[in-house]
Amino acid sequence: MRVAIAGGGIIGCAIAYFLQSAGASVTLIERGEIGGEASGAAAGLLIPPAAAVAPGPFRDLCLASLDLYPGVIAAVQAESGIDAECLASGILVLAESPELVQPLRAHARRQDASGRPTDWVDGAALRLLEPALSRRVLGAAYSPDEKHVNPGLLTQAFARAAQRRGAELRVGGALTGFLGRGPQVRGVSTANGDVPADAVVLAAGPWTGALGARLGAGFRTPPMRGQMIAYRSAAIRHAVWGEDGYLVPKARGFLFAGATVEDVGFRKTATARGIAGLRRMAAGLVPALRHAEVASTWAGLRPGSPDGWPVIGRLPGRDNVYVATGHFRNGILLAPITGKLVSELVLEGRSDPLLAAFGPERFG
Numbered sequence: 001m002r003v004a005i006a007g008g009g010i011i012g013c014a015i016a017y018f019l020q021s022a023g024a025s026v027t028l029i030e031r032g033e034i035g036g037e038a039s040g041a042a043a044g045l046l047i048p049p050a051a052a053v054a055p056g057p058f059r060d061l062c063l064a065s066l067d068l069y070p071g072v073i074a075a076v077q078a079e080s081g082i083d084a085e086c087l088a089s090g091i092l093v094l095a096e097s098p099e100l101v102q103p104l105r106a107h108a109r110r111q112d113a114s115g116r117p118t119d120w121v122d123g124a125a126l127r128l129l130e131p132a133l134s135r136r137v138l139g140a141a142y143s144p145d146e147k148h149v150n151p152g153l154l155t156q157a158f159a160r161a162a163q164r165r166g167a168e169l170r171v172g173g174a175l176t177g178f179l180g181r182g183p184q185v186r187g188v189s190t191a192n193g194d195v196p197a198d199a200v201v202l203a204a205g206p207w208t209g210a211l212g213a214r215l216g217a218g219f220r221t222p223p224m225r226g227q228m229i230a231y232r233s234a235a236i237r238h239a240v241w242g243e244d245g246y247l248v249p250k251a252r253g254f255l256f257a258g259a260t261v262e263d264v265g266f267r268k269t270a271t272a273r274g275i276a277g278l279r280r281m282a283a284g285l286v287p288a289l290r291h292a293e294v295a296s297t298w299a300g301l302r303p304g305s306p307d308g309w310p311v312i313g314r315l316p317g318r319d320n321v322y323v324a325t326g327h328f329r330n331g332i333l334l335a336p337i338t339g340k341l342v343s344e345l346v347l348e349g350r351s352d353p354l355l356a357a358f359g360p361e362r363f364g
């Protein structure tokens with residue numbers, strides 16, 4: 001089966017990898033660079049967010065993706081020759097105020113119940129783990145096994161591995177339209193010519209809503225800006241998550257501080273105000289960062305959705321057009337499960353129960 005995919009972010013590239021591996025003949029169309037948008041701008045944390053603590057479909061999706069990660073990352077790194085800098089730094093979710101101590105202790109117990117080891121640490125034990133943390137931090141839920149990646153490199157690894165398996169990467173020209181009429185699309189037109197296809201997957205991040213609208217889909221995928229700082233600092237060894245942001249120790253002596261969440265349209269610029277807020281947050285958690293060198297600052301546009309949850313499934317009214325977007329703050333974490341399940345949906349027509357809550361038909 002010939003499949004055209006719009007979008008060379010981590011979602012499009014993961015789908016390309018799984019589809020090509022399962023026997024499809026993939027053409028991936030990226031108007032800019034592979035990983036050139038949110039997927040290259042992210043922190044790369046592979047950590048289910050607070051929203052995933054409560055049992056439910058989102059938690060199930062996050063945990064299923066985490067289960068896939070070790071095998072998938074090993075495979076795409078080996079096949080692509082790209083090291084995605086996966087680091088098992090662990091994470092400390094911090095109680096900065098007394099009201100957070102009890103909920104985080106309870107969170108540590110609940111996480112235990114799900115089989116992901118998490119302990120409550122405070123006092124000397126916490127200072128031993130992270131001596132540079134501010135004295136005002138009262139304690140933390142500590143998950144020693146949590147990991148993060150270099151998301152831009154992982155996106156490239158997915159793309160290169162798919163290419164090595166035979167996928168065609170068409171970079172530098174946008175998908176501009178759809179071929180055919182009625183429920184069956186026959187392919188897509190691009191800035192570099194037509195691409196005939198038996199199925200089309202729209203994975204164009206926050207630009208997906210506009211592409212879907214041309215086929216009559218009515219859901220929005222609003223961009224949610226996130227700003228970030230890279231310090232040159234080895235002040236901490238663990239990722240830390242505070243009330244107003246997070247810090248992540250990365251490879252090659254960098255430490256990321258992020259991130260704002262702003263609904264400001266397609267304006268992908270870091271602002272003086274946003275960066276000042278992140279610097280305050282970072283120095284509040286780790287005072288030594290007040291004097292650390294800022295290596296760079298940037299912003300990316302996360303793909304949102306009307307209800308904040310991913311949008312994954314077949315487009316209503318179309319037999320062979322699929323959508324995979326709306327991953328908001330969790331697209332790096334959710335890339336493997338999205339790639340696998342969209343591949344099964346396109347090739348086998350099988351919609352996994354994990355996707356039941358996330359179909360585009362929920363928007364009418």
Ligand SMILES: Cc1cc2nc3c(=O)[nH]c(=O)nc-3n(C[C@H](O)[C@H](O)[C@H](O)COP(=O)(O)OP(=O)(O)OC[C@H]3O[C@@H](n4cnc5c(N)ncnc54)[C@H](O)[C@@H]3O)c2cc1C
Binds near residue numbers: 010046
């Ligand atoms: C600051 C920040 C921190 C983040 N931290 C994390 C984190 O720690 N963990 C986590 O899991 N997630 C994180 N995220 C979220 C994550 O980055 C996103 O959910 C994910 O990258 C979305 O991937 P995507 O492929 O859907 O979108 P994108 O990366 O936006 O890719 C979409 C691609 O489609 C292309 N495109 C658009 N229109 C067309 C067209 N017409 N034709 C061809 N190509 C087109 C674009 O050029 C783009 O490359 C973070 C995001 C930001 C901004």
